[in-house]
Ligand code: G
Ligand code: G
């Protein structure tokens with residue numbers, strides 16, 4: 001309850017920050033985007049993990065306001081990044097329970113002037129479990145704004161192929177648990193390779209998440225994956241460091 005009170009205060013005081021983790025185009029060998037990850041530097045508790053406060057925000061319906069903050073900040077920051085660099089924002093399943101999310105995304109795009117094609121919306125499978133017809137219409141509307149839809153953490157939930165048939169995704173993010181075990185379990189190499197092939201056939205991109213070692217990156221490349229993200233390639237960092245990373249890459 002104390003944390004809930006702090007969460008409200010943090011919103012009012014704009015205590016939240018965004019960290020940006022680079023996403024690499026493995027063909028061009030350059031940063032092609034960033035995933036925005038919320039950070040809460042709490043004055044007394046120190047850095048509170050979103051794994052702790054996002055579930056609380058979902059229960060207390062503060063997630064709408066926090067989500068709007070993330071969208072607005074990420075789009076404003078992305079609009080200042082050069083060229084065609086993309087920004088990915090995580091959407092909570094709770095944010096998809098009402099159609100307000102369409103207005104929130106449209107508003108962030110309009111206020112920032114960001115080209116909608118540079119905004120990626122990450123959605124986990126758990127958001128797709130219920131109320132299929134309504135969710136399908138909602139996702140069509142989000143895509144209608146010009147944004148790209150990403151199926152996040154693929155492989156961890158039901159990983160139903162019907163999600164890929166029914167919903168208009170542009171990208172699949174392969175969960176880090178598969179990537180981590182590629183070096184120790186050949187079946188994980190086969191699974192990641194199969195998802196990459198499937199994405200390709202469907203005209204989608206696949207991103208390998210959680211790449212931590214050079215051996216993992218080699219295997220990810222070997223199975224034909226074109227995009228990757230993980231601590232080996234870059235940790236989540238403040239926007240200024242993200243700018244520097246792009247400048248350094250030339
Ligand atoms: O960066 P990391 O440990 O800190 O994130 C932990 C979890 O919190 C991940 O599942 C991530 O998707 C989620 N997360 C991080 N930032 C956001 C955000 O802005 N919105 C939502 N809904 N989830 C987020
Ligand atoms: O659920 P989602 O995939 O959005 O969450 C991404 C989470 O994974 C964030 O908490 C982010 O900080 C974390 N992350 C990103 N790269 C790595 C990595 O290479 N290893 C580990 N263990 N976590 C990572």
Ligand code: MN
Nearest residue numbers: 035090122152
């Ligand atoms: Mn994500």
Ligand code: NA
Nearest residue numbers: 152153173209
């Ligand atoms: Na993910």
